[in-house]
Amino acid sequence: MAGIAEVARVAGVSKATASRAITGSGYVSHATRTRVLEAASALGYAPSTSAVSLATGRTQNVGVIIPYVDRWFFAEVLEGIQDSLLREGYDLTLYDARPGTPGRKRVFEDFLARKTFDGLIAIGLEPDDHELDRLVAIGRPVVSVVGEAGPTTSLVTLDDQHAARRATEHLLELGHTRIAFLGGGGADGAHVDHDRLLGYHATMREAGLAPWHLPSPVTLPGGYAAAADLLGDVRARPTGIVGTCDEVAIGAVIAARRLGISVPSSLSVVGIDNHEYAEMFSLTTLEQRPQEQGSKAAELLLAQLRSPGAAPVQLHLQATLIMRNSTAPPLGAASASVS
Amino acid sequence: MAGIAEVARVAGVSKATASRAITGSGYVSHATRTRVLEAASALGYAPSTSAVSLATGRTQNVGVIIPYVDRWFFAEVLEGIQDSLLREGYDLTLYDARPGTPGRKRVFEDFLARKTFDGLIAIGLEPDDHELDRLVAIGRPVVSVVGEAGPTTSLVTLDDQHAARRATEHLLELGHTRIAFLGGGGADGAHVDHDRLLGYHATMREAGLAPWHLPSPVTLPGGYAAAADLLGDVRARPTGIVGTCDEVAIGAVIAARRLGISVPSSLSVVGIDNHEYAEMFSLTTLEQRPQEQGSKAAELLLAQLRSPGAAPVQLHLQATLIMRNSTAPPLGAASASVS
DNA sequence: TTGAAAGCGGTACCAT
DNA sequence: ATGGTACCGCTTTCAA
Numbered sequence: 001m002a003g004i005a006e007v008a009r010v011a012g013v014s015k016a017t018a019s020r021a022i023t024g025s026g027y028v029s030h031a032t033r034t035r036v037l038e039a040a041s042a043l044g045y046a047p048s049t050s051a052v053s054l055a056t057g058r059t060q061n062v063g064v065i066i067p068y069v070d071r072w073f074f075a076e077v078l079e080g081i082q083d084s085l086l087r088e089g090y091d092l093t094l095y096d097a098r099p100g101t102p103g104r105k106r107v108f109e110d111f112l113a114r115k116t117f118d119g120l121i122a123i124g125l126e127p128d129d130h131e132l133d134r135l136v137a138i139g140r141p142v143v144s145v146v147g148e149a150g151p152t153t154s155l156v157t158l159d160d161q162h163a164a165r166r167a168t169e170h171l172l173e174l175g176h177t178r179i180a181f182l183g184g185g186g187a188d189g190a191h192v193d194h195d196r197l198l199g200y201h202a203t204m205r206e207a208g209l210a211p212w213h214l215p216s217p218v219t220l221p222g223g224y225a226a227a228a229d230l231l232g233d234v235r236a237r238p239t240g241i242v243g244t245c246d247e248v249a250i251g252a253v254i255a256a257r258r259l260g261i262s263v264p265s266s267l268s269v270v271g272i273d274n275h276e277y278a279e280m281f282s283l284t285t286l287e288q289r290p291q292e293q294g295s296k297a298a299e300l301l302l303a304q305l306r307s308p309g310a311a312p313v314q315l316h317l318q319a320t321l322i323m324r325n326s327t328a329p330p331l332g333a334a335s336a337s338v339s
Numbered sequence: 340m341a342g343i344a345e346v347a348r349v350a351g352v353s354k355a356t357a358s359r360a361i362t363g364s365g366y367v368s369h370a371t372r373t374r375v376l377e378a379a380s381a382l383g384y385a386p387s388t389s390a391v392s393l394a395t396g397r398t399q400n401v402g403v404i405i406p407y408v409d410r411w412f413f414a415e416v417l418e419g420i421q422d423s424l425l426r427e428g429y430d431l432t433l434y435d436a437r438p439g440t441p442g443r444k445r446v447f448e449d450f451l452a453r454k455t456f457d458g459l460i461a462i463g464l465e466p467d468d469h470e471l472d473r474l475v476a477i478g479r480p481v482v483s484v485v486g487e488a489g490p491t492t493s494l495v496t497l498d499d500q501h502a503a504r505r506a507t508e509h510l511l512e513l514g515h516t517r518i519a520f521l522g523g524g525g526a527d528g529a530h531v532d533h534d535r536l537l538g539y540h541a542t543m544r545e546a547g548l549a550p551w552h553l554p555s556p557v558t559l560p561g562g563y564a565a566a567a568d569l570l571g572d573v574r575a576r577p578t579g580i581v582g583t584c585d586e587v588a589i590g591a592v593i594a595a596r597r598l599g600i601s602v603p604s605s606l607s608v609v610g611i612d613n614h615e616y617a618e619m620f621s622l623t624t625l626e627q628r629p630q631e632q633g634s635k636a637a638e639l640l641l642a643q644l645r646s647p648g649a650a651p652v653q654l655h656l657q658a659t660l661i662m663r664n665s666t667a668p669p670l671g672a673a674s675a676s677v678s
Numbered sequence: 679t680t681g682a683a684a685g686c687g688g689t690a691c692c693a694t
Numbered sequence: 695a696t697g698g699t700a701c702c703g704c705t706t707t708c709a710a
Contacts, residue, residue, distance in 0.1 A: 005687080005688090017695080017697070019690085020695095025690090029696090046454070047688070048686085048687050048688070050389040050390075050392035050687080051687035053388075053702090054389040054686090054687080054702045075409035078409075079435065087442075091453075092432065093433075094417075096418065096425065103421075106425055110428070111430065114388050116388050116430060224619055276560075277560065343703070352681085353680065353681045354704080356680055358706085359679095362704095362705080367680085368679060387704070390705090391704060392686090393702090394703080394706080395705065395706095396686080
């Protein structure tokens with residue numbers, strides 16, 4: 001309840017001086033500064049954010065647009081963002097924008113227009129043209145996590161093609177030739193899965209091998225069902241599977257076990273993510289660190305807020321291979337090594 | 340950029356009238372109202388939230404304090420909250436308060452004091468006394484999801500004892516007598532797991548059976564490891580397991596399968612949650628609907644904001660049994676039925 | 679039914 | 695180094 005006027009009165013100075021002392025801007029003698037600060041803490045003074053925003057034009061708040069909070073990757077990125085923002089004293093406003101929901105429409109039509117934030121972070125948004133227009137129209141800096149580079153926005157993303165390429169190469173190096181790619185290709189065709197599929201295709205083509213793509217929902221049960229289907233036919237079975245993400249890959253591992261196919265001796269499976277369950281399933285995978293991506297995105301945004309002129313930054317991260325025990329040379333192959 | 344003054348000018352009225360027309364409060368003739376509204380939409384007018392907040396004292400914003408966003412239950416509750424708030428035009432500010440982190444301290448010391456919200460929702464917070472003080476000191480309505488009832492705050496929670504009781508009873512009714520409880524009891528001793536353990540204990544005691552509690556981290560890998568331990572000893576093995584939550588229960592199912600113990604014929608497993616993976620593992624479970632809990636919490640809070648005098652509400656939800664295929668009578672038992 | 683003007687709680691410019 | 699004061703953009707009495 002105590003306002004800055006009260007603080008000023010108690011400290012025996014003017015509002016102006018009190019403001020300077022508290023915000024730390026402008027000249028204030030050491031003596032008065034401490035006097036003001038003491039008065040403030042004695043009164044339990046906390047500046048009204050709306051008054052500050054109104055006067056300064058800054059909200060000390062960052063908006064985060066996210067399609068799902070209940071998926072591993074998104075939740076991890078969000079944690080990373082939150083962590084960085086908290087450290088810098090920024091609030092975080094969450095906008096849930098699940099594709100195809102009325103809520104998403106409202107976010108773009110109503111909520112963003114309020115501009116209750118100094119900048120935005122969009123996680124795996126994949127906006128359509130109209131949504132993109134709205135986003136740009138806001139006139140606030142935007143950082144994307146996952147996706148394509150725009151000319152005006154910064155970006156933090158995994159190099160998805162590269163990750164899929166490395167996963168595929170890993171199986172090739174072990175001597176596999178019958179390698180299937182599990183995931184994506186659905187109607188919602190996420191950009192991520194598209195890129196990973198591309199990386200797989202290119203790598204297979206370069207190795208002179210036939211690509212073998214099985215669409216699957218990008219979830220653990222989805223991977224399980226798709227893999228169960230795939231592995232059901234005893235004779236036409238791959239010896240290696242690249243999962244578009246760890247959840248799909250783990251689904252495949254579980255399906256294989258249920259069918260009595262032992263991993264890795266009869267079937268190799270590699271994923272992308274390093275999901276929290278990966279270790280438990282001894283899953284070989286290409287690690288990406290979503291929390292770090294989130295932190296990085298927040299830092300890029302805050303930097304942008306500090307120096308508005310600065311050019312946008314595009315960060316392409318490379319996944320690193322973590323070898324566990326879900327991949328091995330195919331049965332009956334001398335252990336091969338391709339440079 | 341366009342302010343209400345601009346809108347008023349274009350519509351040929353005063354700021355006051357424009358404000359009335361836009362907010363829908365006070366008398367405005369139908370003719371002028373439409374004129375103002377047209378001017379507003381023509382100019383793409385959006386009211387400045389900081390100005391509105393400063394003038395009205397309301398922020399149209401709800402703060403959500405959450406210890407983890409990357410756990411299923413919490414993420415689901417958050418989705419539910421977001422959904423309800425969005426519908427009512429409220430923003431949602433997220434405060435991450437992972438136990439034992441410096442961030443949590445900052446949330447309680449600095450961020451909450453800013454009062455950038457009209458009310459708070461705390462999900463599974465389990466605040467210590469000091470934190471509770473701070474929470475109350477804010478002077479804004481609070482709704483808790485999960486946990487204990489305070490005299491001043493509303494609450495939405497599952498009846499955890501009851502859920503565990505029902506899970507245990509289910510196994511008893513099938514004829515099991517050697518029933519272990521998996522989960523909780525760790526150092527972080529969450530209230531939830533404590534209550535569920537209590538419900539299990541009481542039910543076993545009433546049935547004249549020896550309780551058998553195995554501590555375990557409340558995660559899928561945690562349940563897996565604990566169950567692997569438990570089931571390793573062939574002779575002293577339970578015929579039924581109650582998991583403190585589905586992730587733990589699913590971990591147990593996976594561990595059993597790996598050990599060649601077939602579920603449900605040699606081992607019954609029941610969980611609590613109805614987690615998104617439950618169906619894939621045919622897990623019998625006691626369903627709670629976290630999204631609905633979140634929506635409900637948001638509605639309670641908004642109701643409280645509308646009528647500040649109203650008494651707090653305590654909602655205790657009952658989980659309902661979903662029978663799948665992870666539970667069956669124990670080997671060699673005539674199918675029993677207890678009324 | 680409408681308009682004028684006084685705040686809401688700060689910040690920042692301009693003097694002193 | 696400090697104080698006076700005009701805003702920031704909107705809501706809300708009070709008078710007309």
